[in-house]
Amino acid sequence: MQKRTIWLLALISVLILVIAGCAAPAAAPAAPAAESGGEAAAPAGEPFKVAIVMPSTITDLAWSQAMYDGLVAVQEEMGGESAMEIAYSESMFNVADAAAAIRDYANDGYNLIIAHGTQYGNSMFEVATDFPETSFAWGTAVDTGKDKGYENVFAYEANAQEGGYVNGVIAALLDESGVVGVVGPVEAGDAKLYIDGFATGAKATNPDIAVNISYTGSFGDTALAAEAANTHISAGADVLTGSAQQVVGAIGVAKEAGVLWLGTQSDQSSLAPDIVVANQVYDWTGSIKDMIAKIQAGELGGTVYTLTLENDGLKIVFNDGYATPDEVKAAADEAIQGIIDGSITPLAE
Amino acid sequence: MKEFFTVAVLVGIAHSGIRLAAPYLFASLGEMVGQLSGVLNLGVDGIMLMGAFAAFYVVFMTGNLWLGLLAALIVGALMGLLMAVISVTMGAEQGISGIGLYLFGLGLSSLLFKTMIGSVESVSGFSTLRIPVLSELPIIGPIFFDHSVVVYLAYLMVPVSWYLINRTTLGLKIRAAGQNPEAADSLGVSVNGVRYITVIYGSAMAGIAGAALSIGLLNVFQENMTNGLGFIAVALVYFGGWRPFGILGGALLFSTVNALQLWAQVLGLPIPSDLAVMLPYVLTIIALAFAVRQVRQPAALTKPFERGE
CATH class of the missing domain: 3.40.50.2300 (Response regulator)
Incomplete structure (x- = not known):
């Protein structure tokens, strides 16, 4: 037992060296060498x-x-x-x-x-x-x-602005407080497109809605993203969204506070099945x-x-765990159709 | 744009600042004790990640929060033991071994996360504990007495650390080991023994700091979730001049300015976001340069001790 533990520890240390060695590319999905040894037989x-x-x-x-x-x-x-x-x-x-x-x-x-x-x-x-x-x-x-x-x-x-717009429509329809919040990473790239689209969609649905936007200045500052979510909630937001990997911190806070969440990039429903309404998924x-x-x-x-939504690269995926009202789903579908046929421009101006 | 300096917003900023400072307090106060005895441990961030993972994993499997906290404490202490063996017994260069420990913690926590959990999950962490009566007080109540248990614990560590350093025999030995190890040794203090205790204690605190994130404030674990927070914690030890209340001040300044910039963005103040996120760092540097009086660091900091003739 003792020996096995030591051997395991040694193995782990070697694996860590591989991972922490950063520059050394790690081989993919736990593909054991034994299996790829059969590649010679591949037709x-x-x-x-x-x-x-x-x-x-x-x-x-x-x-x-x-x-x-x-x-x-x-x-x-x-x-x-x-x-x-x-x-x-x-x-x-x-x-x-x-x-x-x-x-x-x-x-x-x-x-x-x-x-x-x-x-x-x-x-x-x-x-x-x-x-x-x-x-x-x-x-x-x-x-x-x-x-x-x-x-x-x-x-x-x-x-990203296309699904952002659709999420904005959903957020505005589900919002009751008149305030929605956005936990942004860095004001650039697809995050900025998403957030601008979100604001446009929310405002088009409810012109009086306040879309509060904050950026953490990082993609991976999970703790600050969580505090940004706390801040949005204190400022009255009852629906939140955000972008980049740091949002898991914000989703954790939203879950605790019972505030709704709209995801982007990947399907984030599994993290908080009760409060995630829908996600824009990059396919x-x-x-x-x-x-x-x-x-x-x-x-x-x-x-x-x-x-794009049109070429199915972007998908709006609703979370089955959250009972989204039918009229909200219908409005989302309408927005998707509008963006595809060009009658809706997801970015203002 | 809305009114910024309203009571509600100011209360919100103070409340956020106090919460944000909690993980820094655990990590910095622990690191301070190690540095006072002469050991600089730059591995805090890696230890925090290990503590965050250990706590999260235990809570994920058992649902028991206190068991999770204990797991973080033990894992942190083990990381500290490793650091002590390398830097105290073997006398390795402390800066380098600390960075090594950081990379070790970063890599191992990611590996364990991938193999044992696999995807980002959430747990129910420590919930908010409103202190009866006190939390009803106007303004003071919502700012100070409406926090998670781990936040109260973090602030409790400030006087506890002060007492440990200034009022106990062990505290005296710790300071002696860091100021003049030869003299301490000649008086019969086991310098390296004291350093083992402080490094292990400091690392256990760093483990708790990680747990404060993963099961106290965020309730999720993500690879590299500390995002360099542990390095800020080391900087705060210098900022605080190796004094618990100095560290408290530094942590609160940094966190409150961070909370302030978040609120400024949320309420739509016309400040570019890139500038806003720089604010806490810039102000901390300014405060460090002008306001904080010069404090001398422990004379034997980073110097391994070997018994001479």
Whole structure:
């Protein structure tokens, strides 16, 4: 028993070295080496190898998890590990570490390397210059470097304002106090789009509503996000929303206070089934599948993917645990249709 | 834009500030004791993460909050034991070993979270305990007597730490070990023994600080959820001049300004958010530079002690 414990501890320490070693890309879904040893037997030969470098974790219930879930869904569809391998590096808040990881993956012969953060753009383009045979993707971004001669870079973005608008409509209809609150991360990127869309949707539904917005200045400051939620509640808000992985802190507070929550990026219902009403979910499977198909056909980049409600990249997912009134669901559907047919512009002006 | 300086808003800011300061107090007061004995432990953030995870996991499985707090205490103490072995017995460079301990805690808490829980979950943590009668007082009541149990505990640690340092024999030995270890040794004080006690105690407090987040204030666990909070706690020890009430002042200043900027944003004051979130840090630096009188740090801080001739 004693010996086993010591052996276990030693094993754990080694694993930690792998994880804390940061720059060293961790091999993906607990894929034991034994299993991938069977890859030689795979009929189609080499599996398609995808690597992703992300700023937070695959369990963040937000930005990174949305992409990881998409990759896993595509993997299942393609026929599992023998057809597609996924490797990932988490918590790459340090861009220099991310750059090293991107280069390592390129050296290791990955077919597609996803730099899952706007901040990784420069580093990724540098590596993309040295590895013209490897495909890269980054987001949120719209620049594939085509005008600079790059042919191996994809870009992707999310029209987060669309689901933001729908969430805003839902929030305004469920709100009773006349105040809704937004726990924002950094005033940029898809978070800002989402929040602007949310405010537009809420105001369009109830012109008198007060949409209080605060930013924590970070994506991962869970404690400050929780305090921001407390502040919104003290200021009278009875429906909250927010963006980035830090919102789990805010959801914890909302749950305790019995205040409603609207999610974005991933489905956050599981965290607080009583108070989460609906989520805008980023579904990247369509984009990933198209990238893989293009790469296999020899087209290594050049396309910009945009998630929208129309192309099903954005989905409004209601939480079954919360009894959303039918008229609210109907109004949400109406907003979705309006955005798709163009009669509603989710961003003011 | 609404009226900012109303009673309700000011009460809200003070209330938020007091709550936000709680985890810093646990971590800083513990770190202070270690530093007074001559050991700088930069691993606070990693220990907090381990404590946060241990507490969360126990509460997630058993629902028993006090058991969760105990788990955080024990896990924190074990991390402290590790730090003490490395930096006191083996005499390793304290700054480096502290950073190592931080990375160890960060990695291990993430790994354990992935293997033992897997996804972000929530628990019912310590609920708000309104102190009877006192919480009914106007203004004072809602500010001071309407908090979670862990918040009261954090503030209780301020006088307790003061008493420990200034009024007990152990406190005297701790200060001696940090000021003049050779003299303390010649008087029969086991310098390294004292340092073991302080580092383990300080780390146990850091574990509690983590628990204060995961089962007291947020009721969730997320990888790297402290987001560097432990490093601010170390800075607050310097800010407070190695005195419990100085640390209390520093923690309250930092947290209250943070609460103030949150309220300013929520109420739509025309301040760019990027500027607002800088405010607590900027003001703390200004206060550190101008207002706080120069206090000398423990003379033997970061210096390992080896018995000479």
